[in-house]
Amino acid sequence: MPVENPRILTKNYDTPNSWTIAAYEASGGYQALRKAIAMGPAAIREEVKAANLRGRGGAGFAAGVKWSFLKTRTDMPSYIAVNADEGEPGTFKDRTLMEKDPHRCVEGFIIAAYALDVHTVYCYVRGELVLSIKRLEQAVREARAKGYLGDRVLDQDFKLDIVVHSGAGAYICGEETSLLNSLEGLRGEPRLKPPFPAVVGAFGAPTIVNNLETLATVPTIVEMGGDAFSKLSRLHHIKDGGVRLYGVSGHVNRPGVYEAPVGITLRELIDDLGGGVRTGHTIKAVIPGGSSTPVLRESDTVHAPDEKHPLHAWHGKSHLDVPMGVDTMRGLGTMLGTCCAIVMDDTTSMVRAAENLMVFYAHESCGQCTPCREGCAWMAKLCHKFADGTATQVDLDTLTDVANNIMGNTICALGDGAAMPMLGILKLFRNEFEAAIGKPAPHLGVRAA
């Protein structure tokens, strides 16, 4: 079965000047907002629940359920904080939405704010993404001029402003509580949970933090109805609905961002959308959804003989042939993450790949929790030793030990997000680390002869 290629989220991507309000309105833009206002807040929230919209930022929490946690108060406002701090290695999908269809994002923010009775939306964008920020700011200005934002949105008794807030270069600020601290003008260090942001969020007020793609999907849900949207997915039956953006990078012929139903397989993503692995090579390893998700191999198969096992339908099949859903990927011992895969072919040294990622985490650890601050630096240091051939057998045990001691011992998920891929690589490619004892590993990015 060839992969369906719906053009819903990406429908305007190829339109000339797709980022202008004229182009967006010409394609039916802001009609969903009119419909949403006619429906009323409660009905919008029901549709989003029915859509089985799982958060597109990595954790995959159901957006409709998250919205229901918002604990509004009479003594202070509520906020929406949009997480557009796209920085997970391998992930580059939200950037395309902001650059090519910022009005879809803005319309999604407005509908969400209307549904949750929020009057200020802060959109936190990575500081490096200058073009995204420019396009979003322009979109906000255009929307305000047209009456979609302001004191009376579309002449309703509803006031809304959207503030595009630039970050300043810190991966950790993609973590929701760190994002809130950063928005408040502090160092981007995560907060302890609970209280969750829906109770105590930005500026002490109840706040819903959603990924940008999640909210950019909302106009479509309003337009076609939650249930119809959910059924676009191949995993509608397990409450993982709709279409989403996939990314594929690394050793494939056509790297890029593609739209497809939820639940296509990694093989479809790599072969049908990504044009297959480089000619003459085979797949060695795939990181399914951003660098924090443990690596998968083509040669591993699903073992689920029990009929009640959630993955029973794929018993005996390769891990690359299991549909990509929040729960199915968890069943494989990895995570769906951001749905942006990094493909590594048979020329790749997994020791070097691990080294690259651990240097990333060592740099990006915020330094608040000792296991993560020290542990990530140690993992990077030990990976360097394996990469340059100076490691010993003891270092292999230490590396495993350090990773295990980060797991579960930190305030936020960054520590786990570094330890899990490290342990994943060690589990599947231990032989490469053993082979690297006393022998430098080949560099990445050097084409095999």
Next chain:
Amino acid sequence: MAFELTPERLAIFEELLPKYPTKQALTIPLLHICQEQQGHITDEVIGYVAKKLSLSTADVKGVVTFYTLFQQKPVGRNVVWVCRTLSCELMGARDITRSLEKKLGCHVGETSADGEFTLLEAECLAACGGGPMIQLNDEYFENLTPEKLDAIIEGARRKKDGRCAVTFSPIGIRARKEL
């Protein structure tokens, strides 16, 4: 000498101020605006931001040292960031870095002798499908080869339009004017 924002830049700050419930929330935006004017964050800038937002200089310095986009020492007229993270390295980011070091005559973390370029490595810049890539000031250049790089660097060297010592600012004047 004490640091002051130009009236044009001060206006951006004043426009942003009422959009947040606290003054402290303006720390990062104001630092971006100051850096666009000054080129990097000096002690005078930290003092200015602290005073403007009624914070201690320690609060502001804590923020400056946390975020990679705030330059704590002078940088060249252009800043080149090479993405070094996995997808880009798989596609040859190391060759790009090496070729830049040779071309500019400085190592990563340094500024070329003529003061034209500061060479830095960045962690994942969310352009993984276009690796290897660089960010030159505020612009992305993707799918690079060492040859393509030559043209880009020469282009930046020739472009002398009075933007000296301007590190990009996502919310500064340039971003607004070039919409």
